[in-house]
Amino acid sequence: MPQGVTFIAYLLAGLLGLLGLVFVVGSQGLPARLVVGVILLVAAAALAAMPRLRPQQVQIKQTLDLTGDVSLQDMPCRNCGAAIGRNDVEVKAGAVFVNCGHCSTSYQLEEQAKY
């Protein structure tokens, strides 16, 4: 997906830049057209710079999602030992509750540091 977004951003930047140039070149001394052209050029530059800033944010998001998945997959149900999924965990008033979809048991999850 990031590659497609980058391509669209560059495409839009190119179009905006071209439009901005047309406005600036064809301004014929009209300040309003010159201003519009400059705004378009600035927008094009911002759009072209955006994809370079994006990949970092995407990477951080992916690692966060990954650690969340791993910690949940490693956790078996206390009653039947079945793997607890993301949908079986509920957070109420700061405490984590597990509702096992396998054996219908419900219990509060305590922090491992307490053991």
Ligand SMILES: [Zn+2]
């Ligand atoms: Zn269970």
